[in-house]
Amino acid sequence: MLRRIFSPLILSVFLLSGVATAQDAKPARAKPKVIVVGVNGMELDIIRPLLLKGQLPNLASVVNRGAYGKLRTVPAPNCPRVYSTLFTSTAPEEHGVTGFLVGGITANTNMLKEEPIWSLLSAGQVTVGMANVPATFPVMPVNGYMISGMLTRGKNCEDGVLCAPKLSEVMGGDAVYPKSMQAELMKNVGDFYIDCERMPSAADLKGHELPVIDAWLSKVQTIRDQQNKLFDYLLSNHPTDFTFMVQSCEDRVGHWLYPISPFNVGYNASVNSARPEAFPNQYIAFDKVLGTILKHVDDETYLFIVSDHGIKPLREFEEKDPHAHMDHEKTTPVIAKHDFADGDDVPGSFFVMGPGIKHDFRVMGLAASVYDIAPTILRIYGIEQPKQMHGHALSEIFDKRESKTAVGN
Numbered sequence: 501m502l503r504r505i506f507s508p509l510i511l512s513v514f515l516l517s518g519v520a521t522a523q524d525a526k527p528a529r530a531k532p533k534v535i536v537v538g539v540n541g542m543e544l545d546i547i548r549p550l551l552l553k554g555q556l557p558n559l560a561s562v563v564n565r566g567a568y569g570k571l572r573t574v575p576a577p578n579c580p581r582v583y584s585t586l587f588t589s590t591a592p593e594e595h596g597v598t599g600f601l602v603g604g605i606t607a608n609t610n611m612l613k614e615e616p617i618w619s620l621l622s623a624g625q626v627t628v629g630m631a632n633v634p635a636t637f638p639v640m641p642v643n644g645y646m647i648s649g650m651l652t653r654g655k656n657c658e659d660g661v662l663c664a665p666k667l668s669e670v671m672g673g674d675a676v677y678p679k680s681m682q683a684e685l686m687k688n689v690g691d692f693y694i695d696c697e698r699m700p701s702a703a704d705l706k707g708h709e710l711p712v713i714d715a716w717l718s719k720v721q722t723i724r725d726q727q728n729k730l731f732d733y734l735l736s737n738h739p740t741d742f743t744f745m746v747q748s749c750e751d752r753v754g755h756w757l758y759p760i761s762p763f764n765v766g767y768n769a770s771v772n773s774a775r776p777e778a779f780p781n782q783y784i785a786f787d788k789v790l791g792t793i794l795k796h797v798d799d800e801t802y803l804f805i806v807s808d809h810g811i812k813p814l815r816e817f818e819e820k821d822p823h824a825h826m827d828h829e830k831t832t833p834v835i836a837k838h839d840f841a842d843g844d845d846v847p848g849s850f851f852v853m854g855p856g857i858k859h860d861f862r863v864m865g866l867a868a869s870v871y872d873i874a875p876t877i878l879r880i881y882g883i884e885q886p887k888q889m890h891g892h893a894l895s896e897i898f899d900k901r902e903s904k905t906a907v908g909n
């Protein structure tokens with residue numbers, strides 16, 4: 501429904517802006533540059549010790565140069581549900597993407613009932629680039645490009661839930677906008693996986709734990725390497741005012757390889773003592789991807805690193821089904837999760853740096869929420885926050901002396 505309402509509007513704005521630029525002798529003032537890096541399930545309990553040990557040098561450099569804190573999330577958080585709140589600053593019941601499945605159908609962009617940030621920015625003549633952002637399949641028209649992410653359907657991943665089709669294997673909709681960009685990506689980046697690998701089942705693991713774990717982790721690293729190449733290619737060859745890129749393998753690893761102790765629920769020594777470093781290693785690998793992205797960040801660029809939720813070992817004793825959002829057969833030995841009824845059990849996190857952002861500044865408690873990201877970005881671009889958005893721009897992270905020029909220009 502939304503697509504029908506907004507697409508003609510966006511296209512007409514593009515056309516008008518093209519005419520205006522051609523006839524106007526004065527070049528338009530440059531728009532702020534914002535890069536948002538989303539990490540699915542960034543768990544501060546794991547991140548903080550790694551920062552202390554100096555194992556996340558790129559993230560540490562962002563912490564020193566910016567503001568960070570926990571990000572309050574929605575109840576029963578999962579990726580499509582929270583990202584759609586992040587896009588729209590509305591509640592899941594309002595934007596319509598309430599989970600992986602909505603009414604038995606895999607969540608998709610046709611279900612989105614509130615206007616997302618990429619549409620508002622496009623209408624404001626901000627150029628937009630998006631890659632592997634969850635719940636953006638089929639892709640929507642933007643003033644730039646969009647490559648879908650988690651919930652993209654394709655071969656061996658027919659329902660698109662927690663599995664990974666390659667770009668050439670996508671079915672049931674477009675994974676790339678504009679369509680012409682697909683051939684260019686195949687040529688220059690290769691036939692990359694769009695989401696992270698499906699988790700192995702208990703039957704796959706039994707008696708072959710170590711080789712199955714190692715082969716799976718190796719595939720995860722292949723996917724991350726492809727993503728790193730994709731992000732670097734896009735930032736080098738298709739720079740946009742606003743860029744939003746997301747990684748999702750960290751969360752997937754955490755669900756079954758979180759470094760739990762024997763007292764935790766679901767502990768199985770043959771799986772859980774095999775590679776206790778596997779999950780922390782995901783953030784060390786992410787930090788290298790962040791290093792690639794930081795090469796494209798100058799002093800005038802706002803960088804946001806945001807996570808939709810954390811992930812914790814099983815801990816909610818009221819819960820009946822610990823495998824609630826797992827793979828099809830629901831046999832993966834899941835030992836950590838995030839869709840607890842109380843989202844405050846698994847807050848996300850944010851790290852922001854850029855012109856006028858306070859340095860080495862921590863937002864305490866749960867003062868910032870996933871609802872606040874879109875309003876903060878709109879404020880940087882001087883675009884009025886639509887009435888339906890519940891969040892507020894995070895003015896506390898901006899230096900007061902500079903905030904007049906840093907935001908709302």
Ligand SMILES: [Zn+2]
Nearest residue numbers: 541751752755
């Ligand atoms: Zn998850």
